[in-house]
Amino acid sequence: MANLPHPPADFLGLRTALSDRLLPLLVGAMAFLAALGIAGAEASASLAAHWQQDAAAALTIQVPDPQAQDAGNDATRLAAVLGALKTVPAAMNVAQLSPAAVNQLLSPWLGTDPADLGLPLPAVITAHWAGAGGVGALRAALQKLSPGTLVDTGALWTGRVAALTTSLQACAAAVLIIVALIGAAVVSVATHAGLAQRRETIVIVHELGAFDGDIASLIARRILRLTVTGALTGTALALPVLAWLARLAAPFAAPSLSTALLGLPAPLWAALPALPVLAAFIGWGTAQLTVRGWLRTLP
Known part of the structure; x- marks a missing residue:
């Protein structure tokens, strides 16, 4: 009988303590919202640039x-x-x-x-x-x-559109910051829950001489896998929604946007893969800080 590969040993019981259901679900929801926020910022910038160009070129002459x-x-x-x-x-x-x-x-x-x-x-x-x-x-x-005779251009409307675009982009940036902070809080709560569930085992391993960094790395790797899985799923689920929104916005967009892949501009395609990377960074870093801080409280 062929030897089948075995999964790595789970000495601390992290698969039970850190479930692969709730945390990926929450991270996926936040990645979905982050994708919508990035898309909103990119869409507002692209549409505003298109409208500003048209408004600036508009000329109205009134002859009394x-x-x-x-x-x-x-x-x-x-x-x-x-x-x-x-x-x-x-x-x-x-x-x-x-x-x-x-x-x-x-x-x-x-x-x-x-x-x-x-x-x-x-x-x-x-x-x-x-x-x-x-x-x-x-x-x-x-x-x-x-x-x-009065000669008016779209300069006034161009300035107003630029101000609106700036405010929309600021709101999108605020949404991304809030999502990142909530994501860090969710990871911290999940890590604390896992530590509480496996407290006795972790304390014994720690007293036997395991370094804080080794324990933190084991738990952070588990958190990393869960957050990346959730972020990938949430980003993938956001794509059809973004494509649908792009179709709705197509009549107002520049021709280059309406002919893009799924109607999504290239900068958005470049930004979406960064969401799982950002989720991995937040998950790994938050888990490391949480575990190391918890270990310092042990007698």
Whole structure:
């Protein structure tokens, strides 16, 4: 009969004291939450970068009293502005909003038909700004042709999106720190429970001359296996959820994100494997500190 490999001897009874059920389950749940936190931070950064680029390039021109004569009495104010925009290479996709579209934009504040109020409504022109610099020169030129013309860019919204992104990333970082601290606490509690269950055996081994480091390493290796197993399981279970969330966010994402593997960006694929490594570090380090501190309390 062939000799079958035997599992390593469990002198301290750690397989019984440190169960392979509860601790991996808790660590897996925390790894799942950490994966969602990392994905949220990465998604907010990617989407914000995409939206900031679009918002910064958006150009809105408002021409008050559009049918009045321009400054040179050559044409209407609206025609002068449209003609000037056509000569600016950086102003692309120039289009005038129809009066119905302007009414629809103003209706939440001025009612279903703002024209009924007798207020002079400006003409609204939209464009895409492809210039490398700002729109100061364009604003000055349009003011000469049609005094009072307003030129707005998406700079204000770009700043707000950047602030929102920063706050979301800070929240995600806080979630990861909290998850790591809770993970360390869970490992510490589990280690203390195992030490209490095998106290007599550990005390005898310790009194026979076993070093604190040797005992701590035996227990830390057991904790290491349990935490890595739980973290791998939790990370794997997070993948289909992340893929589903990526599909929901695809219409708002850049094309490079929507065509990525499972819809997940490359930085996220690089970060997810770090979760089991981080869990191993937390499990090993917490177990070592807990066991060494407990051993120092022995008489």
